[in-house]
Each structure stands twice: as C-alpha cells, then as structure tokens.
Amino acid sequence: MTTAPKVLALKEIEPPSALAEALSSEFLRPLRIENPPPVRLARRPAGATWGGFCSWQDMAEFREVTIHFDAPLGQESWVMVEKLRGTYLHEIAHRFLSKLPVDEIGGSHGPVFFALQLLLFLRAGEREGGRPWAWHADLYDLHDCFGDHPCTPGQALDWAFCQAAELLADTEISAESAAGEIARRFAIWREAMALAPAKRQAAHAARAEREAVLVRKATHVKWWICYSIMLGAMAGLLAGLLAA
Ligand SMILES: [Zn+2]
Numbered sequence: 001m002t003t004a005p006k007v008l009a010l011k012e013i014e015p016p017s018a019l020a021e022a023l024s025s026e027f028l029r030p031l032r033i034e035n036p037p038p039v040r041l042a043r044r045p046a047g048a049t050w051g052g053f054c055s056w057q058d059m060a061e062f063r064e065v066t067i068h069f070d071a072p073l074g075q076e077s078w079v080m081v082e083k084l085r086g087t088y089l090h091e092i093a094h095r096f097l098s099k100l101p102v103d104e105i106g107g108s109h110g111p112v113f114f115a116l117q118l119l120l121f122l123r124a125g126e127r128e129g130g131r132p133w134a135w136h137a138d139l140y141d142l143h144d145c146f147g148d149h150p151c152t153p154g155q156a157l158d159w160a161f162c163q164a165a166e167l168l169a170d171t172e173i174s175a176e177s178a179a180g181e182i183a184r185r186f187a188i189w190r191e192a193m194a195l196a197p198a199k200r201q202a203a204h205a206a207r208a209e210r211e212a213v214l215v216r217k218a219t220h221v222k223w224w225i226c227y228s229i230m231l232g233a234m235a236g237l238l239a240g241l242l243a244a
Helices: 017-022 025-031 077-097 110-123 139-145 153-168 175-243
Strands: 007-009 040-041 065-068
Touching: 017 077, 025 110, 065 077, 077 110, 077 175, 110 139, 110 153, 110 175, 139 153, 153 175
Parallel strands: 007 040, 040 065
Antiparallel strands: none
16 A cells, blocks of 8 residues: 655754645555655755755665755645645656666666656646646656767657556556666667667668669660660661662
C-alpha cells in the first residue's frame, strides 16, 4: 500500500498544511511508487527560481528530495498544492535515476529523465480544472539533448514519449523499476542511433554501386543496339547491290 512520504522539515519551517494535501496517499497511489522519497523543506535561496532540488545520492541520508517553500503570500491553496506536487514529481524522477551515471542516461535532463517524469505525470492523471499532468512536461526536462548528442531533440522526444505513454505508464511496474527499465532501453536505443549514420552510409554506397552496374549494363546494351542497326543497314545495302 502506498503511504505518504516522511517530511524532514528544518526547525524554522513548519510543514505547510498544503504539503499533506499535495502528497497525500490518494495522490501518490496511482504513481505506483514502492518507497516515496522523503521531503526536506528549505527556504528558497535569494534569487533562486527553481522549486527544489535532488542532491547527490551520497549526500541524501534518507534519499530525500528538497522542496523550497515560501510563505504562500495570498496564493490560493490549490496553487500551492500543484506547485508542491509538480516539484515533488520532478525531483523524485531525479532521485530514482540518481544511482545511474549521468552520461549513461543522456544527461540529468535527457531522454531517460523526460520519459520517467512523463510516466509519473501520466499516472498522476489530471490537475486542477481537468488539465492533464502530462501537459506539465517541458522542453526544460529534455534540454541535455540540445547540443552534441547522438540524437536530435525531436528523436529523443519521440523515443521518450513512446516509452512512457505507449509502453510503460499503464503497466503495473513500479516507478523505481521503470527508472531502471527506461535506462536499459535507452542504452539499446542509443547504440542503434549511434550506428544509424554508418548504416545509412553503407546503404547509400550499396545503392550507388547497384546504380553504377545498371548504367554500365545499359551502356553495353546501347552499343549492341547500335552495332546491330549498323550491321543490319550494311547487310541491306549489300543485298541491294548484289540484286542490282
Ligand atoms: Zn531537474
């Protein structure tokens, strides 16, 4: 049975009531998380725009993720609940991948991360007003694919969406196991993508050779036709002369 995660609050921050609502067992149950990572609340550093972070595995004693909490300042409670949920889902996707070397998963915000976070969003269902959580996925969550990468961002998005939406989200696999499964599939896919240019070059060279052979044959046939016409004409001329 899914239980709500432990809250590791700093002394000066009282866990807001919105946190209990945000990370209720009702919200977490469809996500199929075996062991929901605990939450550490921290005040947002001056100038920081991010909602939280996931520290390195060996720096998180309880596998926790950190969520920045600011005083609500007149925000409606559902807005606070959605912010907390969005941050928690993003950071636990990092946590579930934190044992894997970043270069093996295409970057901290690469195809594997995008696919796993999307799986969590899809399982989370709908946000306030019936908007799907899946719409919360952002190109920021894939930004390590913009640059020197064996695949284009479009290919990465297509692959990640397929893994999450078409293959894994509706299965009973736990979120933690899905992280490993997506990473395993990514290694296979990346290898295929890296080979793709060489395969395309080989196919292109083979096609060019086939076409060259056809051209040579066609040229050969063309000359034989010319010879035949000339011989036919000469034979006709000779026959005409003999008959004259
Ligand atoms: Zn992130």
